[in-house]
Amino acid sequence: MSATVRATIIVLACAVIAGAASPRTRTVQDARPAEPVGIADEAIERGRLLASTACAGCHATGTTGESPMAAATSLREIVHRYPLDQLEEAFAEGLVTAHPAMPQYIFRASEIDDLIAYLETLKAER
Secondary structure: OOHHHHHHHHHHHHHHHHHHOOOOOOOHHHHOOOOOOOHHHHHHHHHHHHHHHHOOOOOOOOOOOOOOOOOOOOHHHHHHHOOHHHHHHHHHHOOOOOOOOOOOOOOOHHHHHHHHHHHHHHHHHO
């Protein structure tokens, strides 16, 4: 048996022994890095703050309450009328609506991510 074959067998044997000594079975999920704690929460909070500054003048932005402008649908209703991916696209391209009181907003990509993270929480509330 050649030295290379012997070395390969030793490496494989060590790997098998190390795996057998493991206290639990490893899964594919174990190989994925964990999301840093708080990153999602921070995005949600930034999205909530963005909604409260850019949208709350007309729309109800929380889980309860009426919109300040009667014709403006609450965000918690909007997320059930439209798929979030369509809203994401509209935020990127600039919101255009049928009523003239709606200002045109164009959000940066990071703002859209944060806003969608917040809107996901509103969608989950129902």
